[in-house]
Amino acid sequence: MKAIQLTNGFGLNNLALTELEIPTPGPQEVLIRMRAASLNYRDLVILNGFMPVEIKFPFIPLSDGAGEIVAVGQGVTRFQVGDRVAGNLQQRFIAGNPRPDVLGESLGGPLNGVATEYVVLSENGVVPIPDYLSWEEASTLPIAALTAWSMLIEYGGLQAGDTVLLQGTGGVSIFGLQFSVMAGARVIITSSSNAKLERAKALGAWQTINYSEVPDWDKAALELTGCGVDHVLDVGGAETMEKSINALRIGGTLSLVGFLSGLTIPEYDVTSILQKAATIRGSQVGNRDHFERMNRAIAHQSLHPVIDRVFPLDRIGEAFTLLAEGKQYFGKIVVQI
Template identity: 45%
Template sequence: MSKEKSTMKAWQSNAFGLENLKLVQVAIPSPKTHEILIKVGAVSLNFRDKAIIDGIYSPEMIPFPFIPVSDTAGTVVAVGTDVQKFKVGDRVISHLYSHWMDGKPAHNEPEFCLGAPLPGGLAEYMILEAESAVAAPASLTDEEASTLPIAALTVWFALVNHGNLQPGETVVLQGAGGVSIFGIQIAHALGARVIVTTSSDEKGQKARTLGADEIINYVTTPNWAKEVNRLTNGIGADHILEVVGGEGLNDSVEATRVAGQITVIGFLAGQTTALNLMPVIFKQTKIQGIAVGHLKALEEMNKAFDKYNIKPVIEKVYPFEDAVEAYQHLAKGAFGKIVIKVS
């Protein structure tokens, strides 16, 4: 990195609301002894990023002004004196829960999340603790690698670490957003049967090309849970990745087999639900909340992406100057991920 360059462009928010996200000039941070400085290549947007800007995601933890966006890929340009894990020139990706390395999460993991409350990657440079960064998969570009830290890891942690997914089991995925697309690719690669619910036949056909075995259009087939049971000979699915939330959780219980697992990873339709407990009790349904995953799982997943040659699906890559438009696109929905190319 040039010694003359001391400032960088960064998107910074001073208050809730997308209209308060502004492109500013700030000082380039210097890495402490245990940190690395990366030149950001690309970031990807998640529902979390929009919810933070909108003020509906742990608003009490947001430190104004702040640089948003957690999921980042870039190249190491400076390292602290104690850093052994990486060297200048290495390509890395961020890890949302920067202190959660393995095992069960600590009670205060949210205090160490990137993109709020810790500074995010929507800037030309970013500081990461060396131990919390992960080598980027060699087979992926920065744009592709930036999509992995939340969306892909959430799926991997849900299906592999918690779900112990086995070949031949049935996985139901809701919609065609970034998480669900990764769900199709990962479940298919691991030998599962994949059922996708969507409002669009066109998106359904795209999902088939990625490995989906069955498509349920929930507009023309509103009782999609009944259709899941029909497609599984009355048994139900082994795994459901619940991204909708709200009252739809009852439909997921109906669509799951006895002792099946519902992994709650999203709340698109609401953060509260009126859950009918009798089916949960009689079916002995496992309902597991998932907040992404630990660093060890991210490292294992990255190896699997190289092994199975999984390529993230990106709907659009926006230039750095058009970050606000990228957020607006995310709000409207996308087939796959929305990425912002930084450098």
């Protein structure tokens, strides 16, 4: 089988298309013929060796993918051959809140990922995908979609009439837009591109802010709402968190889901958190129960994920380069397998 591997070190130059033996599923395991995989910023950070996870070379990257089950091991009861599925990022995170014993087995680091024609996963770490979605669309669900769903719906308690502030037009933010509109919430979305903001409006955004033209986007959000927003999905991290808190209403919720601008805040006055009575929650994506509920909601609404570009597997380097450029895409980047 064909697989992409980091052969003997980190970095884009160490990615290689290799030939491996097709694995055999053991008890309670399924063999999946992967059809598509999508890229996340997490994959780029792991590729470059910047995330503190233990990687053993050679290593297969990417955490998000979709395919069909072609063989099952002894004792499998949840699935059968022919089922269309995706793997959950945290393979043992079935239900409840994050726990140390379930967060160490993540696809695409430290576990091998899904940039391969065949992969064996535990039946407990796999979920069925909506039948109407293409392989490419379904491959975008495990991190970007589930992060937005879990933080807004499962943990955030998003309700009709709430206002949500989203940063940029990457995968998590666009799913956040789609789920918020689906729930009857109002969305304010930021971008440095007016063309992308127009596309966001077409997806249902209530208001848009070009942060290149309006650097104080937090103050703009306060002016638009009069009292602040109910929810912020913060994908920036260190350089955006202060403004995200400022944009909240009293009692609002900030969900920290990314670190595009960095991980470390040198100095920070916590007074604003106290004054806002803000809830700040970090993301560990979501559990399998969340994933299954999200897929049912997606199917009920016939929602289609937004895909910017699709690459063949042997051009995965180009896909990573596009991801690294940051501002050059809208929605998700996908590779076909």
